[in-house]
Amino acid sequence: MRNTRTDQPAGDGGEDRMAGGFASISQIAIYAALLVAWQVLLPLSGVPAFVIPTPLDVGSALVRGFTSGSYLHDLGVTLFEMLSGFLIAALGGMLTGALIVEVRIVERVFYPLIVAVQSLPKIALAPLMLMWIGFGLSSKVAMAALVAFFPVLVNTIVGLRASDRDMNQLFRSLRASRLQALWYLKLPAATPFIIAGLDVAFVFALLGAIVGEFVGAASGLGYAIMQLQFQLDTPGVFAILVILALIGLAGHAAIRALGRRVAFWQSPDAAGQ
Amino acid sequence: MTATAAGCTIGLRGVGKSFARRDGTTLAALSAVDLEAAPREFITIVGPSGCGKSTLLKILAGLTTPSSGEVMLNGEPVRGPRRDVGIVFQSPVLLPWRTALQNVMLPITIYRQPQAPALRRAAELFELVGLTGFEDNYPFELSGGMQQRVAIARALIHAPGTLLMDEPFGALDALTRQMMNIELTRIWDADRKTVVLITHDIAESIFLADRVLVMSARPGRIVETIEVGLPRPRHISVMSDPRFTAHVARIQHLLGVGEAASGGH
Ligand SMILES: Nc1ncnc2c1ncn2[C@@H]1O[C@H](COP(=O)(O)OP(=O)(O)O)[C@@H](O)[C@H]1O
Numbered sequence: 001m002r003n004t005r006t007d008q009p010a011g012d013g014g015e016d017r018m019a020g021g022f023a024s025i026s027q028i029a030i031y032a033a034l035l036v037a038w039q040v041l042l043p044l045s046g047v048p049a050f051v052i053p054t055p056l057d058v059g060s061a062l063v064r065g066f067t068s069g070s071y072l073h074d075l076g077v078t079l080f081e082m083l084s085g086f087l088i089a090a091l092g093g094m095l096t097g098a099l100i101v102e103v104r105i106v107e108r109v110f111y112p113l114i115v116a117v118q119s120l121p122k123i124a125l126a127p128l129m130l131m132w133i134g135f136g137l138s139s140k141v142a143m144a145a146l147v148a149f150f151p152v153l154v155n156t157i158v159g160l161r162a163s164d165r166d167m168n169q170l171f172r173s174l175r176a177s178r179l180q181a182l183w184y185l186k187l188p189a190a191t192p193f194i195i196a197g198l199d200v201a202f203v204f205a206l207l208g209a210i211v212g213e214f215v216g217a218a219s220g221l222g223y224a225i226m227q228l229q230f231q232l233d234t235p236g237v238f239a240i241l242v243i244l245a246l247i248g249l250a251g252h253a254a255i256r257a258l259g260r261r262v263a264f265w266q267s268p269d270a271a272g273q
Numbered sequence: 274m275t276a277t278a279a280g281c282t283i284g285l286r287g288v289g290k291s292f293a294r295r296d297g298t299t300l301a302a303l304s305a306v307d308l309e310a311a312p313r314e315f316i317t318i319v320g321p322s323g324c325g326k327s328t329l330l331k332i333l334a335g336l337t338t339p340s341s342g343e344v345m346l347n348g349e350p351v352r353g354p355r356r357d358v359g360i361v362f363q364s365p366v367l368l369p370w371r372t373a374l375q376n377v378m379l380p381i382t383i384y385r386q387p388q389a390p391a392l393r394r395a396a397e398l399f400e401l402v403g404l405t406g407f408e409d410n411y412p413f414e415l416s417g418g419m420q421q422r423v424a425i426a427r428a429l430i431h432a433p434g435t436l437l438m439d440e441p442f443g444a445l446d447a448l449t450r451q452m453m454n455i456e457l458t459r460i461w462d463a464d465r466k467t468v469v470l471i472t473h474d475i476a477e478s479i480f481l482a483d484r485v486l487v488m489s490a491r492p493g494r495i496v497e498t499i500e501v502g503l504p505r506p507r508h509i510s511v512m513s514d515p516r517f518t519a520h521v522a523r524i525q526h527l528l529g530v531g532e533a534a535s536g537g538h
């Protein structure tokens with residue numbers, strides 16, 4: 001029997017969680033030292049600020065962007081696009097995965113198509129999305145959903161097929177219906193896999209939204225990057241990159257927290273594969 | 274048939290099972306097994322590993338169809354898994370996302386039976402298997418022996434007339450195993466069902482049973498039936514009873530234990 005408790009370091013278990021969620025003092029110190037070195041050494045190297053800005057330049061660009069309100073608007077637009085796309089991908093991916101695993105005909109008809117689309121670099125479809133769906137937010141939502149759909153789908157399929165042979169036999173001995181086996185066995189057994197898929201999908205949704213904005217948009221963080229790049233405002237570009245990284249980190253932390261709740265019987269790291 | 278709901282009869286006639294091997298040949302796992310169990314009888318089946326014991330139990334449980342012969346349970350032919358049977362597998366097979374109580378209640382949920390009376394029954398079963406107070410613990414918080422006791426409670430929750438157990442204590446250490454055996458006889462004494470229990474442990478097979486069926490190596494057949502005839506309730510001291518030791522010697526002989534060693538002299 002798997003015992004999730006014994007392979008953790010001694011302590012109340014909270015330490016482990018802290019190390020995963022927050023930086024320790026020494027980590028903070030190392031990153032602070034790197035930032036200070038960057039700040040001090042960069043001007044000495046003679047690299048111009050429009051190629052690589054100093055941390056203080058980036059910081060002041062962030063403050064300027066937020067106080068002027070322009071970042072807030074773009075942030076809102078991109079968040080809306082990526083979260084809508086993520087939600088569509090999450091629900092669509094889980095539903096399609098369940099249908100593929102449970103309904104033979106769906107697997108026969110759609111699986112080859114899905115494999116074909118999956119091996120395509122989805123961002124290459126961004127110009128088509130723009131043409132089909134239009135210049136507005138919906139083409140970016142579609143891009144985000146399209147890119148984020150596959151990790152959810154693949155993990156759902158793998159997860160639903162991963163339930164243990166003995167457990168399947170138990171359900172057979174109870175004469176459980178297929179729907180009961182799905183609800184009481186396969187779906188719970190698949191949650192660690194689905195969570196891992198959602199974790200990847202979150203970053204993919206952000207990627208999809210940004211690429212969609214690159215191809216053609218009037219607002220959003222991707223659009224802002226293009227504008228700032230055009231104006232050679234490299235500190236501004238870096239500031240947006242910082243915001244994007246923070247969005248990704250926040251999503252990752254939120255999904256890990258969700259995973260600890262809904263797949264609590266798994267050790268936190270076992271859900272990562 | 275006169276079998277009551279509390280104890281079903283089991284009848285196997287000429288049951289055989291062969292499996293198709295990948296190279297096209299067939300593997301005979303069981304051949305011509307006959308077995309009768311009276312209501313409320315405790316039968317153990319002992320045999321070397323690989324002799325088809327699990328296959329036999331799965332046939333009884335309706336999880337595997339025999340290649341030949343017929344299987345009757347409570348007067349009806351077995352055509353698939355039945356709801357008047359409880360099964361305990363070699364490993365506890367608990368769902369890790371359900372508490373001990375929720376695991377015990379699983380058959381009730383699947384059978385869509387009313388929860389309230391079953392919850393009262395579950396409380397009695399937790400008491401019976403000595404797990405009162407652990408209802409809300411998850412499987413990973415329980416020891417192997419405790420998990421198997423949860424599995425026994427789960428097999429009994431829907432009040433089946435028949436209990437089928439496939440080496441239920443095979444994965445436990447010797448001490449825990451002995452304690453579980455004593456506990457199982459106590460549980461069975463409190464509510465006697467027809468039980469078929471598979472084991473490869475000779476002492477366990479005698480300690481628990483009214484009758485021990487001894488199986489040969491593959492293809493599995495029943496080579497002898499031993500009437501245990503020891504008084505109940507049984508205590509650990511029964512193991513030093515001369516009749517007990519005589520049964521042990523007989524089964525050892527039938528299974529060829531020790532013959533390889535003595536044959537060298
Ligand atoms: N589903 C199966 N397919 C092929 N061979 C099987 C299958 N199940 C069991 N066997 C074979 O049948 C024989 C008996 O197996 P089993 O009933 O599990 O024995 P036991 O429980 O006594 O150890 C073994 O040789 C095993 O390899």
Ligand SMILES: [Mg+2]
Nearest residue numbers: 326327328440
């Ligand atoms: Mg076996």
